[in-house]
Amino acid sequence: MNWNLLGHEWAVEMLxxxxxxxQPGHAYLITGPEGVGKRTLGLRLGAALNCLTPVVPGEPCxxxxxxxxxxxxxxxxxxxxxxxxxxxxxxxxxxxELQRQLSLAPxxxxxxxxxxxxxxxxxxxxxxxxxxxxxxxxxxxxxxxxAENAERLLETIVSRCEVLRLRPLPLALAMQxxxxxxxxxxxxxTLLAHLANGRIGYAVRLHQDGDFLDRRERWLDDLxxxxxxxxVERFSYAESQSRDRAALRLxxxxxxxxxxxxxxxxxxxAVPLTNVDREAQVRLLAERLSLKEARQMVSRIEEALFALDxxxxxxxxxxxxxxxxxxxxALPI
Amino acid sequence: xAQALYRRWRPQRWENVIGQDHIIQxxxxxxxxxxxxxxxxxxxPRGTGKTTTARLLAKAVNCLEPDLAxxxxxACENCLAVNQGRFLDMIEIDAASxxxxxxxxxxxxxxxxxxxxxxxxxxxxxxxxMLSPAAFxxxxxxxxxxxxxxxxxxxxxxxxxxxxxxxxxxxxxxxxxIPHMEIVEHLQRMSAGEGLEVEDAALQxxxxxxxxxxxDAISLLDQxxxxxxxxxLERARQVLGTVTSQAVVDLVDYLxxxxxxxxxxxxxxxxxxxSDPRQFARQIVDYLRSxxxxxxxxxxxxxxxxxxxxxxxxxxxxxxxxHLLNMIRAFNQAGNEMRSGWQPALPLEMAFVEVxxxxxxxxxxxxxxxxxxxxRPTRRAVVKIPMEESPPTGVPExxxxxxxxxxxxxxxxxxxxxxxxxxxxxxxxxxxxxGINKETAGLLRSTKLLGMRRGVLIIGFYGxxxxxxxxxxxxxxxxxxxxxxxxxxxxxxxxxxxxxRQSEIPADVDLDGMVAAALxxxxxxxxxxx
Numbered sequence: 001m002n003w004n005l006l007g008h009e010w011a012v013e014m015l016x017x018x019x020x021x022x023q024p025g026h027a028y029l030i031t032g033p034e035g036v037g038k039r040t041l042g043l044r045l046g047a048a049l050n051c052l053t054p055v056v057p058g059e060p061c062x063x064x065x066x067x068x069x070x071x072x073x074x075x076x077x078x079x080x081x082x083x084x085x086x087x088x089x090x091x092x093x094x095x096x097e098l099q100r101q102l103s104l105a106p107x108x109x110x111x112x113x114x115x116x117x118x119x120x121x122x123x124x125x126x127x128x129x130x131x132x133x134x135x136x137x138x139x140x141x142x143x144x145x146x147a148e149n150a151e152r153l154l155e156t157i158v159s160r161c162e163v164l165r166l167r168p169l170p171l172a173l174a175m176q177x178x179x180x181x182x183x184x185x186x187x188x189x190t191l192l193a194h195l196a197n198g199r200i201g202y203a204v205r206l207h208q209d210g211d212f213l214d215r216r217e218r219w220l221d222d223l224x225x226x227x228x229x230x231x232v233e234r235f236s237y238a239e240s241q242s243r244d245r246a247a248l249r250l251x252x253x254x255x256x257x258x259x260x261x262x263x264x265x266x267x268x269x270a271v272p273l274t275n276v277d278r279e280a281q282v283r284l285l286a287e288r289l290s291l292k293e294a295r296q297m298v299s300r301i302e303e304a305l306f307a308l309d310x311x312x313x314x315x316x317x318x319x320x321x322x323x324x325x326x327x328x329x330a331l332p333i
Numbered sequence: 334x335a336q337a338l339y340r341r342w343r344p345q346r347w348e349n350v351i352g353q354d355h356i357i358q359x360x361x362x363x364x365x366x367x368x369x370x371x372x373x374x375x376x377x378p379r380g381t382g383k384t385t386t387a388r389l390l391a392k393a394v395n396c397l398e399p400d401l402a403x404x405x406x407x408a409c410e411n412c413l414a415v416n417q418g419r420f421l422d423m424i425e426i427d428a429a430s431x432x433x434x435x436x437x438x439x440x441x442x443x444x445x446x447x448x449x450x451x452x453x454x455x456x457x458x459x460x461x462x463m464l465s466p467a468a469f470x471x472x473x474x475x476x477x478x479x480x481x482x483x484x485x486x487x488x489x490x491x492x493x494x495x496x497x498x499x500x501x502x503x504x505x506x507x508x509x510x511i512p513h514m515e516i517v518e519h520l521q522r523m524s525a526g527e528g529l530e531v532e533d534a535a536l537q538x539x540x541x542x543x544x545x546x547x548x549d550a551i552s553l554l555d556q557x558x559x560x561x562x563x564x565x566l567e568r569a570r571q572v573l574g575t576v577t578s579q580a581v582v583d584l585v586d587y588l589x590x591x592x593x594x595x596x597x598x599x600x601x602x603x604x605x606x607x608s609d610p611r612q613f614a615r616q617i618v619d620y621l622r623s624x625x626x627x628x629x630x631x632x633x634x635x636x637x638x639x640x641x642x643x644x645x646x647x648x649x650x651x652x653x654x655x656h657l658l659n660m661i662r663a664f665n666q667a668g669n670e671m672r673s674g675w676q677p678a679l680p681l682e683m684a685f686v687e688v689x690x691x692x693x694x695x696x697x698x699x700x701x702x703x704x705x706x707x708x709r710p711t712r713r714a715v716v717k718i719p720m721e722e723s724p725p726t727g728v729p730e731x732x733x734x735x736x737x738x739x740x741x742x743x744x745x746x747x748x749x750x751x752x753x754x755x756x757x758x759x760x761x762x763x764x765x766x767x768g769i770n771k772e773t774a775g776l777l778r779s780t781k782l783l784g785m786r787r788g789v790l791i792i793g794f795y796g797x798x799x800x801x802x803x804x805x806x807x808x809x810x811x812x813x814x815x816x817x818x819x820x821x822x823x824x825x826x827x828x829x830x831x832x833x834r835q836s837e838i839p840a841d842v843d844l845d846g847m848v849a850a851a852l853x854x855x856x857x858x859x860x861x862x863x
Binding site: 012014022023025026027033095096125128132133135136148151155156158159160161162163164165167168170197256257260264267268270271272274291292297298299302306 | 335336337340378379380384427429432433459460463490546548549552553555556557571572574575593594595596598602605607611669676677679682683686687690708721779863
């Protein structure tokens with residue numbers, strides 16, 4: 001049954017084993033890249049802990065009141081704590097409020113579940129304030145933390161938790177899931193699975209963001225157009241794209257995947273590409289550029305992304321990158 | 334709900350504390366002699382036993398056992414109360430949640446009341462590094478001279494955040510990381526006690542992963558444990574996302590044989606089968622570090638099987654030390670790369686390709702240098718002069734393109750002379766100089782032979798002062814005299830002052846030329862050679 005999840009069987013199996021022997025750990029840390037299914041797994045664990053009519057022990061029914069409320073994050077014994085916005089800060093007051101709640105017995109369920117999302121965004125004092133309770137919580141309290149990776153948390157936090165490192169799904173499984181569960185046509189599903197690198201949640205988000213694929217198409221075309229272009233054209237492009245920082249980040253992200261493909265092909269590796277639909281162009285570029293040049297382009301984009309994170313001038317970043325972009329004769333597209 | 338293993342196995346007696354004998358012995362002696370101090374500070378990395386020891390000490394000073402040396406007995410009324418967390422005179426404060434000066438004032442107000450049941454009131458202030466500066470200062474007077482019935486135990490992982498005034502009032506004990514073998518032994522005892530079946534190799538992996546923190550190790554074991562199944566290496570590996578050592582060895586193999594395609598495919602394959610890229614990078618660094626150790630003649634520090642050792646010896650021979658250092662640097666960076674959301678494999682791939690480039694670069698140079706030397710064409714070097722030293726005309730950067738005069742064809746004789754001098758410079762020549770003037774010899778010992786240009790021997794000093802000293806007295810004459818005796822003809826000597834940048838003047842740059850002048854006197858840097 002696998003808790004109605006796609007993939008991550010080993011994690012589910014391990015957790016289910018603990019539940020069947022009614023020995024759940026008191027603190028879990030679920031890590032993995034964005035959109036890989038950390039929160040979903042956390043919620044399913046909460047449901048499995050509190051399900052009123054489990055199918056078999058450790059296998060929630062997803063139909064009883066507790067299961068439904070937890071899935072919707074509305075259960076009174078489920079406390080969800082997270083920074084107000086993505087990229088924000090989880091504040092120490094939120095942790096103190098949580099501690100107050102957790103010191104009360106569960107309201108109706110068997111366990112109180114504290115779900116702390118994106119815990120790498122926690123302020124250091126918030127993380128420290130959690131330490132003592134995380135080590136020895138009150139009876140019938142389960143902590144579930146999620147974070148992008150454990151290194152960004154305090155060592156002392158990680159050492160108190162059982163760490164589940166979620167990894168992207170194999171591409172075939174992700175493609176199949178996208179088609180069957182979300183009814184995405186095969187061709188698009190293949191592309192989305194590759195673009196999201198097997199992170200199913202991320203793929204779905206891309207799918208729901210209607211014009212993402214169009215924008216990606218446009219950006220890659222732009223890149224092709226810029227390769228033979230002269231400086232004047234490149235600079236006018238930089239000007240046109242520099243208004244929106246978030247979009248620019250996304251643009252560099254797309255270009256990064258593209259140049260990585262070039263890098264892999266020019267290294268001669270038989271590895272599936274991210275931009276499967278652009279394979280012809282990737283191969284063409286790989287032929288014209290050396291491995292070193294491809295590697296340098298990837299480095300440049302990484303630098304650009306780093307600069308954007310550091311609040312650098314968007315137009316300047318794009319201009320610098322376009323200056324470094326090799327000038328090639330027009331590619332037969 | 335069962336308690337986590339690390340809570341169930343928290344030591345309740347001194348004997349059960351692992352790997353901190355230096356502290357436990359001191360504390361036991363203090364308890365036995367009834368000379369317990371009034372303030373302790375326990376510092377050390379996570380999971381090494383700070384809170385545990387603090388609780389043990391609290392238990393020991395309040396134990397009712399008549400034999401002092403046998404405290405805590407873990408059987409008397411007070412000991413049991415401490416174990417169950419209902420002992421009124423052990424006050425455990427979470428300093429990370431009670432950080433403010435008001436919390437400390439509250440503590441100060443209450444500390445004067447005598448203990449309820451025990452002999453001592455023990456205040457354990459955990460995570461004490463989170464107290465605010467005002468709170469620390471409010472604590473100072475009480476910490477220095479608490480009432481006779483009070484004992485403070487402060488515990489922290491970040492001792493550098495504790496003010497010096499607090500440090501000096503406490504007896505400080507540093508907890509150490511627990512050695513690998515002791516963790517393994519403890520885990521073996523525990524799994525026997527819990528009735529768990531664990532493969533020995535899995536225990537080794539867990540212990541290695543814990544990097545000296547016992548709680549990390551026990552957490553992991555707890556996570557992997559399941560009643561009906563053996564904990565196997567395979568399972569541990571899957572949960573940890575580590576790769577087989579074979580994969581690491583193969584990757585290094587590809588690096589040595591410069592097989593880019595195979596290397597990139599290997600990275601893809603390993604990550605696809607569920608390994609964590611960071612773990613992989615770290616394991617590579619680990620392996621390369623072992624190579625470095627065995628290269629430097631410390632092979633016995635490496636913990637590996639005989640088979641891997643053999644592979645290692647082969648690898649160690651195939652890679653140069655400087656290249657090895659570069660590889661370690663590149664993969665270490667890949668392991669620490671934080672932003673990898675877009676492409677988890679990318680940092681590893683980049684490190685791999687970069688290392689490949691470096692090895693290709695160095696290889697070419699090695700091949701080029703010897704045969705290129707005699708007939709080197711005129712080359713132009715572009716020297717960039719840093720901004721702060723450029724004339725204040727507002728030009729940010731001057732690019733001077735200068736013709737470096739091609740190196741004079743080094744005549745056979747002068748090269749031979751130089752080699753001869755080089756071979757016997759230290760100690761033979763310096764010793765002779767030493768016989769005449771000790772100061773000269775001393776100066777010469779701190780030099781570096783730079784080369785021979787047009788029959789003139791050039792020596793470099795680390796600093797202007799030494800150079801001036803050398804030129805001041807009759808030191809040059811003495812040196813030249815000895816050299817003349819040694820070589821059989823006059824060898825003039827010229828001194829140069831080196832600083833770290835100037836030591837980078839490449840061998841093929843004329844030391845009198847404009848390039849050298851730009852490098853040496855203007856602080857320039859060679860950025861490109863045409």
